[in-house]
Amino acid sequence: VIAMGQPEHAKVTTCAYCGVGCSFKAEMQGDRIVRMVPYKDGKANEGHSCVKGRFAYGYATHQDRITKPMVRERITDPWREVSWEEAIQHAASAFKRIQAQYGRDSVGGITSSRCTNEEAYLVQKLVRAAFGNNNVDTCARVCHSPTGYGLMSTLGTSAGTQDFKSVEDADVILVIGANPTDGHPVFGSRMKKRLRWGAKLIVADPRRIDLVKSPHIKATHHLPVKPGSNVALVNALAHVVVTEGLIDEVYVRERCDLKDFEIWARFIADERHAPEAVQELTGCDPAEVRAAARLYAKGGAAAIYYGLGVTEHSQGSTMVMGMANLAMATGNIGKPGAGVNPLRGQNNVQGSCDMGSFPHELTGYRHVSDDATRETFEALWGAELSPNPGLRITNMLDEAVAGTFKGLYIQGEDIAQSDPDTHHVTAGLRAMECIVVQDLFLNETAKYAHVFLPGASFLEKDGTFTNAERRISRVRQVMAPMGGYGDWEGTVLLANALGYRMDYTHPSQIMDEIASLTPSFAGVSYAKLEELGSIQWPCNDKAPQGTPMMHVDRFVRGLGRFMLTEFVASDERTTRKFPLILTTGRILSQYNVGAQTRRTANSLWHPEDVLEIHPFDAESRGIVDGDLISLESRSGDIALKARVTERMQPGVVYTTFHHAKTGANVITTDYSDWATNCPEYKVTAVQVRRTNRP
Numbered sequence: 001v002i003a004m005g006q007p008e009h010a011k012v013t014t015c016a017y018c019g020v021g022c023s024f025k026a027e028m029q030g031d032r033i034v035r036m037v038p039y040k041d042g043k044a045n046e047g048h049s050c051v052k053g054r055f056a057y058g059y060a061t062h063q064d065r066i067t068k069p070m071v072r073e074r075i076t077d078p079w080r081e082v083s084w085e086e087a088i089q090h091a092a093s094a095f096k097r098i099q100a101q102y103g104r105d106s107v108g109g110i111t112s113s114r115c116t117n118e119e120a121y122l123v124q125k126l127v128r129a130a131f132g133n134n135n136v137d138t139c140a141r142v143c144h145s146p147t148g149y150g151l152m153s154t155l156g157t158s159a160g161t162q163d164f165k166s167v168e169d170a171d172v173i174l175v176i177g178a179n180p181t182d183g184h185p186v187f188g189s190r191m192k193k194r195l196r197w198g199a200k201l202i203v204a205d206p207r208r209i210d211l212v213k214s215p216h217i218k219a220t221h222h223l224p225v226k227p228g229s230n231v232a233l234v235n236a237l238a239h240v241v242v243t244e245g246l247i248d249e250v251y252v253r254e255r256c257d258l259k260d261f262e263i264w265a266r267f268i269a270d271e272r273h274a275p276e277a278v279q280e281l282t283g284c285d286p287a288e289v290r291a292a293a294r295l296y297a298k299g300g301a302a303a304i305y306y307g308l309g310v311t312e313h314s315q316g317s318t319m320v321m322g323m324a325n326l327a328m329a330t331g332n333i334g335k336p337g338a339g340v341n342p343l344r345g346q347n348n349v350q351g352s353c354d355m356g357s358f359p360h361e362l363t364g365y366r367h368v369s370d371d372a373t374r375e376t377f378e379a380l381w382g383a384e385l386s387p388n389p390g391l392r393i394t395n396m397l398d399e400a401v402a403g404t405f406k407g408l409y410i411q412g413e414d415i416a417q418s419d420p421d422t423h424h425v426t427a428g429l430r431a432m433e434c435i436v437v438q439d440l441f442l443n444e445t446a447k448y449a450h451v452f453l454p455g456a457s458f459l460e461k462d463g464t465f466t467n468a469e470r471r472i473s474r475v476r477q478v479m480a481p482m483g484g485y486g487d488w489e490g491t492v493l494l495a496n497a498l499g500y501r502m503d504y505t506h507p508s509q510i511m512d513e514i515a516s517l518t519p520s521f522a523g524v525s526y527a528k529l530e531e532l533g534s535i536q537w538p539c540n541d542k543a544p545q546g547t548p549m550m551h552v553d554r555f556v557r558g559l560g561r562f563m564l565t566e567f568v569a570s571d572e573r574t575t576r577k578f579p580l581i582l583t584t585g586r587i588l589s590q591y592n593v594g595a596q597t598r599r600t601a602n603s604l605w606h607p608e609d610v611l612e613i614h615p616f617d618a619e620s621r622g623i624v625d626g627d628l629i630s631l632e633s634r635s636g637d638i639a640l641k642a643r644v645t646e647r648m649q650p651g652v653v654y655t656t657f658h659h660a661k662t663g664a665n666v667i668t669t670d671y672s673d674w675a676t677n678c679p680e681y682k683v684t685a686v687q688v689r690r691t692n693r694p
């Protein structure tokens with residue numbers, strides 16, 4: 001229910017959708033929200049907003065909200081409403097029994113990029129200190145985990161190098177595997193403004209996305225790279241830079257590890273990486289690739305912006321390293337207008353990664369095997385920590401199917417809809433003996449849960465989110481939690497019931513603890529956030545006001561490190577039976593699995609997922625626009641309507657996964673990034689046929 005009328009009071013808070021992290025004034029009448037007004041002083045959005053943040057907040061008070069804790073013995077039993085105390089005791093008893101029966105490592109937790117930094121921090125603390133293992137993961141696993149690996153390996157930290165404002169200084173913008181118009185609309189508008197004022201644009205994307213050609217913008221080069229061949233393309237761009245003498249030699253000599261550079265330069269100069277040699281593989285015209293490489297290297301300050309079209313591949317981490325190589329070789333990191341920037345999908349992907357939500361890292365990206373780091377945490381937490389990396393989400397599900405992983409606490413994440421190869425995910429969930437879901441709605445994952453704890457929407461939370469430019473912003477509570485407790489309080493109750501004491505009374509105390517344990521957050525506090533409005537980490541004695549641009553004089557790791565990026569084809573191949581490649585993505589009005597936006601009027605703009613298909617592929621199958629089609633892969637098949645469009649290239653089809661009734665992830669594969677297990681959502685061999693099946 002959205003109340004209409006004049007506001008009685010307002011609080012500044014942060015949008016809970018994408019990684020731009022726009023600030024809004026939430027205007028209230030009593031305890032009901034009237035409207036969300038974009039906040040002029042918000043540094044990420046400067047008073048702008050998109051249709052999600054501005055209008056799609058009604059889900060917070062939607063009738064589907066579950067506001068009472070519930071339990072059941074078996075997933076076939078009906079849910080039974082209980083008190084918080086009974087639900088927490090039920091969960092704690094089950095986790096204790098499972099660990100006694102199957103061992104300490106048989107349980108784990110998953111946190112979410114929808115959660116605040118403080119909530120994510122507490123979930124990983126609960127897993128490490130109360131469960132006694134490192135079996136914690138986050139949904140960043142399935143989106144930007146390759147960013148973490150790739151940027152850490154080359155530059156020394158897992159974050160974008162620039163602030164959003166820096167796009168205004170870019171002379172050349174290279175967009176790879178991202179569609180900012182739909183995915184990051186407010187930053188997309190900022191980028192378009194710079195393009196209208198004269199910056200040159202290179203787009204590498206299998207689709208003719210809006211940026212390629214729109215009324216006031218035309219990409220200088222569109223490289224229609226085939227899904228699965230990104231690494232061959234970035235190697236080809238680097239090959240041109242090396243073989244045509246376009247290296248920034250002074251920068252490389254002063255800033256990078258020369259031994260690694262020389263090995264890399266010899267590797268990349270090999271003719272097998274030439275644009276002509278990989279033309280068939282990439283689908284890109286060699287002359288365009290050469291011209292794009294020259295423009296990127298010599299066109300002035302050049303900035304790379306990339307998205308999940310980079311990371312969600314079996315070579316996602318390799319591709320991130322390839323882009324960092326290219327930027328270092330041309331001197332395009334650490335100066336105004338230049339950098340390498342992941343466009344984070346969800347509001348707090350950056351923050352959930354920063355908070356130690358991966359099974360191998362504590363906060364601030366420090367490995368669990370590092371004795372000194374672990375000892376610092378052990379002293380403050382009063383718990384012995386395991387030096388062994390824990391299980392990733394995919395490993396948890398594999399071990400559940402194998403019968404050795406039995407219990408899971410999931411906060412704010414719907415893995416049954418969002419993760420690939422749904423049949424495998426649900427087989428893993430079915431095999432567990434205790435699943436605790438803490439969420440707003442009875443989502444797809446909750447169908448397999450034994451305990452349901454009511455979650456709190458962003459309007460009910462106090463805390464912080466960290467956006468794609470490392471900007472930490474306050475989330476302020478404007479409504480009391482409808483379920484009685486905030487998400488962080490649920491974690492505290494569970495930890496205490498498990499016998500591990502947590503004593504916080506406000507999220508600001510959790511941030512103080514994070515700051516005391518994490519060098520890059522050492523100067524962050526709620527008081528400073530009140531004073532400055534927002535802070536970009538690192539924020540500490542060396543940078544008390546925060547850090548808009550990283551790697552200015554030296555890389556965080558010291559010398560920049562060039563990595564070898566050999567192209568390896570995906571194991572997913574087209575065949576006569578499955579001759580097309582499916583790639584997936586998002587649209588402007590909807591958001592991820594749609595749990596929020598489907599419960600708002602935004603659904604009117606996109607009531608169902610459709611399959612985009614090129615006219616050539618449609619015609620050869622007798623398909624016309626609006627036909628119901630069957631989309632089949634080796635994993636399964638689904639039905640949806642066709643949209644025939646020249647945005648697609650022949651041989652490649654595209655859909656979104658916003659609607660559970662379509663279930664696009666039923667057909668995606670279980671192949672994943674070699675380094676991080678990020679699923680290869682972007683490459684699935686499929687066949688498309690007309691069908692009458694509804």
Ligand code: SF4
Nearest residue numbers: 015017018022050053
């Ligand atoms: Fe929210 Fe992203 Fe839209 Fe900004 S651009 S209003 S953060 S969804």
